[in-house]
Amino acid sequence: MDKTIVSDKYDAIIIGAGIGGLVCGCYLANAGLRIMLLEQHHKPGGYCSSFRRNGFIFDAAAHSLGSFREGGHLHKIFKDLSIYDSVKVKRSDPSNMIFTPDHNISIWNDINKTKKELSALYPKEKNNIDNFFDYILNIKGQDAIKVRNKTFLDVLEMFFTDKRLISILSIPLLGNGGLPASKMHAFTGISIYSEFILDGGYYIDEGMQKLPDALSKYISGKKGTVLLSRSVERIICDKGSVQGVVLNNGDVMYSNVVISACDAHQVFTRLLDGYEVSHGLENKLIQMEPSLSAFILYIGLNDKLKGALHPGTNIWHLPHYNIEDIYESLSNDSFAEQKYFLYRISPDKNTIQLLVNTSYRNADYWNENKERIQETLINHLENIIPDLRNHIKHVETATPITLAKFTRNYRGSAFGWAHSVEQLFDVDFNIRSSIKGLYLTGHWTAKALGIPGVAYVGSATAKLIMMKDNIMYKQTA
Amino acid sequence: MDVEREIISIIAEVSGFETEEISMNSSLEDLDIDSIRAIEITVALEKKFKISIRDEDVPEMRTVKAAIDKVNQLLNG
Numbered sequence: 144m145d146k147t148i149v150s151d152k153y154d155a156i157i158i159g160a161g162i163g164g165l166v167c168g169c170y171l172a173n174a175g176l177r178i179m180l181l182e183q184h185h186k187p188g189g190y191c192s193s194f195r196r197n198g199f200i201f202d203a204a205a206h207s208l209g210s211f212r213e214g215g216h217l218h219k220i221f222k223d224l225s226i227y228d229s230v231k232v233k234r235s236d237p238s239n240m241i242f243t244p245d246h247n248i249s250i251w252n253d254i255n256k257t258k259k260e261l262s263a264l265y266p267k268e269k270n271n272i273d274n275f276f277d278y279i280l281n282i283k284g285q286d287a288i289k290v291r292n293k294t295f296l297d298v299l300e301m302f303f304t305d306k307r308l309i310s311i312l313s314i315p316l317l318g319n320g321g322l323p324a325s326k327m328h329a330f331t332g333i334s335i336y337s338e339f340i341l342d343g344g345y346y347i348d349e350g351m352q353k354l355p356d357a358l359s360k361y362i363s364g365k366k367g368t369v370l371l372s373r374s375v376e377r378i379i380c381d382k383g384s385v386q387g388v389v390l391n392n393g394d395v396m397y398s399n400v401v402i403s404a405c406d407a408h409q410v411f412t413r414l415l416d417g418y419e420v421s422h423g424l425e426n427k428l429i430q431m432e433p434s435l436s437a438f439i440l441y442i443g444l445n446d447k448l449k450g451a452l453h454p455g456t457n458i459w460h461l462p463h464y465n466i467e468d469i470y471e472s473l474s475n476d477s478f479a480e481q482k483y484f485l486y487r488i489s490p491d492k493n494t495i496q497l498l499v500n501t502s503y504r505n506a507d508y509w510n511e512n513k514e515r516i517q518e519t520l521i522n523h524l525e526n527i528i529p530d531l532r533n534h535i536k537h538v539e540t541a542t543p544i545t546l547a548k549f550t551r552n553y554r555g556s557a558f559g560w561a562h563s564v565e566q567l568f569d570v571d572f573n574i575r576s577s578i579k580g581l582y583l584t585g586h587w588t589a590k591a592l593g594i595p596g597v598a599y600v601g602s603a604t605a606k607l608i609m610m611k612d613n614i615m616y617k618q619t620a
Numbered sequence: 621m622d623v624e625r626e627i628i629s630i631i632a633e634v635s636g637f638e639t640e641e642i643s644m645n646s647s648l649e650d651l652d653i654d655s656i657r658a659i660e661i662t663v664a665l666e667k668k669f670k671i672s673i674r675d676e677d678v679p680e681m682r683t684v685k686a687a688i689d690k691v692n693q694l695l696n697g
């Protein structure tokens with residue numbers, strides 16, 4: 144391993160090259176700061192990455208983007224950083240489908256078409272459907288104040304009475320945030336709808352890896368460095384202020400600004416010396432619940448599947464309308480049997496990704512059960528795509544252990560801290576931490592999840608640091 | 621519990637300003653806090669002090685002083 148110059152001092156050091164850390168790094172580098180971004184894996188991206196196997200390209204975790212409309216978070220970031228040409232974004236229509244026991248429901252790019260079809264299925268709820276979507280897309284002021292301590296189920300019940308429709312509209316929250324509507328904060332549910340569902344279905348033609356690769360290149364093109372295969376093992380502090388970091392190879396790098404763009408749990412329990420972390424925060428870390436992890440199936444196909452398969456669309460399979468039961472079962476042995484899952488056939492119809500959110504369990508558990516779960520899930524899929532097994536050329540799985548290993552997210556958590564009413568906006572996991580010069584960004588800031596969310600928080604973190612240093616925030620827009 | 625110090629520290633966390641930079645008379649606007657982040661501060665205050673601020677009082681809390689007065693009123697009332 145080549146030794147880095149240990150006496151070097153940077154304007155900012157960022158831990159973790161997920162989308163949160165990369166976007167933050169891009170904005171800081173754009174303002175002329177000398178930044179050092181350290182990533183433990185051999186490629187950037189975190190949950191937004193792809194891998195090659197047997198001639199196939201699979202997205203490892205995240206596979207679709209939202210908030211790309213004119214003025215959307217991600218759109219603005221693409222524009223500010225001029226990465227349109229290197230990252231080709233396309234959109235599938237419908238973006239999402241929900242297969243319920245009674246109907247197949249589509250979320251179209253044209254919201255009026257979605258409203259119309261849904262109203263035809265639930266005619267008594269027609270006005271409520273219109274009002275609900277208007278509310279989601281335009282909420283502000285007093286309406287937002289009213290639901291600041293409410294769940295998304297409270298929001299749904301403000302509009303609807305039909306229990307089945309409420310369940311159907313709750314499904315995207317479970318898949319995009321790992322919580323049922325009865326536990327998810329109203330704000331998170333609203334942003335999942337406005338950013339991922341009503342403005343969702345975007346994808347990157349040649350795989351998600353293109354995005355982190357382009358962002359890394361942007362940083363390296365300025366006064367920034369992205370070092371891969373380097374993990375931060377310790378954050379150095381002196382009298383409550385950060386001084387720098389120590390890497391796995393023993394190198395020491397100095398800066399008065401350290402940005403944790405990785406799992407906050409390891410930062411406070413392992414990377415910081417015990418005395419820097421207050422007792423209150425130590426207790427909080429024991430109580431805080433991470434979001435669920437995921438079990439993922441990657442399938443490579445031998446020839447193009449035929450039929451109306453809706454490639455590119457996120458398809459949610461809802462076996463029955465009791466979301467609470469589904470949520471409970473995600474943490475027990477039968478999570479695969481209960482037939483709740485998300486699958487997406489790639490736009491080129493070469494691969495399928497199937498995903499079920501589930502809780503973290505130890506390696507022995509997954510070693511014993513992985514194959515059974517894999518076969519169960521393929522059976523479910525074969526009920527929807529007949530003769531699937533005869534088309535499978537490659538299949539492999541990722542368990543919560545795999546996710547934890549490649550990204551070091553605490554308990555393989557898919558979305559950072561669970562966005563429950565109790566946990567959203569927790570002050571201990573804000574962008575600015577209790578330690579001087581230590582900032583948090585990405586999905587462990589108790590306020591953002593998903594790629595549009597962490598991209599937004601990444602830019603907000605950079606803006607905050609520049610504001611403090613009196614550096615002009617370049618508004619290219 | 622020093623209510624004033626706690627509140628300023630919460631506003632500092634959310635706004636990114638140092639506690640020394642925040643005075644009683646600072647308005648949330650001076651601190652670059654938009655309406656969504658103002659709600660975030662309200663939620664944080666409600667959690668920290670285990671109080672419940674009336675919906676219609678939230679928009680009134682436009683300065684640091686107004687927030688401190690409101691919390692004190694609820695704690696003592």
Ligand SMILES: Cc1cc2nc3c(=O)[nH]c(=O)nc-3n(C[C@H](O)[C@H](O)[C@H](O)COP(=O)(O)OP(=O)(O)OC[C@H]3O[C@@H](n4cnc5c(N)ncnc54)[C@H](O)[C@@H]3O)c2cc1C
Nearest residue numbers: 159161162163183189190205206207375405585586593594
């Ligand atoms: C299976 C799955 C599917 C998903 N699907 C979608 C989707 O389709 N669309 C969507 O918008 N969102 C999706 N999400 C959520 C989304 O991927 C995440 O919320 C988001 O990517 C998190 O970004 P981040 O930068 O905060 O963290 P991460 O992506 O976790 O990045 C953190 C980085 O820090 C590195 N790191 C950790 N510790 C250290 C250390 N000590 N030293 C150096 N580096 C370190 C890690 O290796 C990693 O690269 C999905 C998540 C999962 C798990």
